[in-house]
Amino acid sequence: MKRATLSVLAIGLLAGCHKNREAEGPVERAGASVDDAAQKTGAALNKAAVKTDEAAHQAVTATGNAFEKVGQKLKGAPSATQPSERAPAQSK
Numbered sequence: 001m002k003r004a005t006l007s008v009l010a011i012g013l014l015a016g017c018h019k020n021r022e023a024e025g026p027v028e029r030a031g032a033s034v035d036d037a038a039q040k041t042g043a044a045l046n047k048a049a050v051k052t053d054e055a056a057h058q059a060v061t062a063t064g065n066a067f068e069k070v071g072q073k074l075k076g077a078p079s080a081t082q083p084s085e086r087a088p089a090q091s092k
Contacts, residue, residue: 024032
């Protein structure tokens with residue numbers, strides 16, 4: 001009698017655990033969560049890479065413009081390495 005009761009209880013517990021055979025178990029839910037997190041992380045990294053690329057292009061443009069501006073100023077100013085066009089002052 002005890003054996004029959006235990007068998008019925010075991011079958012009842014097993015049947016109760018799987019009311020919906022298509023339901024996901026804890027491992028499947030955890031795997032789905034990991035997949036979702038990986039997909040969100042990939043999307044965020046892609047977005048960050050695009051923003052970094054845009055910022056790098058802006059920095060390159062700004063640096064190039066700054067060098068051009070400095071170059072134009074240096075063309076108008078006498079160079080420290082070139083001799084001056086004025087004659088040196090003679091002492092008496």
